[in-house]
Amino acid sequence: QVQLVQSGAEVKKPGASVKVSCKISGYNFRNYHLHWLRQAPGHGPEWMGWINPDTGDSKYAQRFQGRVTMTRDTSISTAFMEVYGLISNDTALYYCARGITGVGWFDPWGQGTLVTVSS
Amino acid sequence: EIVLTQSPGTLSLSPGERATLSCRASQSVGSTYLAWYQQKPGQAPRLITYGASKRSTGIPDRFSASGSGTEFILTISRLEPEDFAVYFCQQYGLSPPTFGPGTKVDLK
Numbered sequence: 001q002v003q004l005v006q007s008g009a010e011v012k013k014p015g016a017s018v019k020v021s022c023k024i025s026g027y028n029f030r031n032y033h034l035h036w037l038r039q040a041p042g043h044g045p046e047w048m049g050w051i052n053p054d055t056g057d058s059k060y061a062q063r064f065q066g067r068v069t070m071t072r073d074t075s076i077s078t079a080f081m082e083v084y085g086l087i088s089n090d091t092a093l094y095y096c097a098r099g100i101t102g103v104g105w106f107d108p109w110g111q112g113t114l115v116t117v118s119s
Numbered sequence: 120e121i122v123l124t125q126s127p128g129t130l131s132l133s134p135g136e137r138a139t140l141s142c143r144a145s146q147s148v149g150s151t152y153l154a155w156y157q158q159k160p161g162q163a164p165r166l167i168t169y170g171a172s173k174r175s176t177g178i179p180d181r182f183s184a185s186g187s188g189t190e191f192i193l194t195i196s197r198l199e200p201e202d203f204a205v206y207f208c209q210q211y212g213l214s215p216p217t218f219g220p221g222t223k224v225d226l227k
Contacts, residue, residue, distance in 0.1 A: 043220065043221075044123075044207050044218035044219055044220050044221050045164060045207065045209075045218045046218070047215050047216045047217070047218075061215045062215070095163055095164075097163075103211050103214060103216070104169075104211050104216075105154035105166055105169040105209065105211060106154075106164075106166065106209075107166035107169075107175060108163075108165075108166070109163035109164055109165075110163065111163055112163050
């Protein structure tokens with residue numbers, strides 16, 4: 001079945017960067033966009049951007065431009081998201097999720113990666 | 120960006136009762152560009168409906184969604200114990216896609 005498995009929890013200091021991975025199985029990695037979202041405790045999810053695994057093209061939400069990079073390695077069906085210049089407000093659960101295209105709904109989601117930013 | 124507002128914040132009901140959840144958009148998202156998700160504690164969101172009214176694979180028919188423009192509704196006809204969770208709406212009519220703050224359906 002379709003699965004998205006993310007890397008484990010991270011604790012980072014303010015100003016550091018974090019790289020989260022998302023390994024997919026159960027479908028052709030190149031056929032669907034891969035989106036990244038985050039969710040702070042008690043809030044709805046927030047969309048961060050997408051990568052097209054086939055072409056490597058990406059699009060980021062305006063508030064994350066310059067602070068996020070999304071990449072992929074098609075040989076291992078894995079997508080990556082790196083966030084730079086972490087601040088305490090970046091503490092959240094980070095999710096990858098499959099999308100039909102760059103616009104649409106998200107299904108399914110990875111299990112989430114908790115990133116904690118603390119001095 | 121489009122802001123989504125959900126009401127009520129919390130809905131306290133008993134198994135077998137009907138749940139009606141509302142999602143309102145700050146501007147039109149079109150006729151079909153809305154999805155609903157269910158999230159249980161410690162789990163990722165799970166797609167319930169998309170295209171305003173289409174159920175995702177494996178979602179029972181007690182879940183139904185309707186609406187267009189700025190007003191959307193998710194109805195759970197008869198609550199089962201596994202339906203007690205938080206529900207989010209998401210619009211994808213205009214980039215960036217945005218989510219509402221959620222409605223918690225809890226046990227009365």
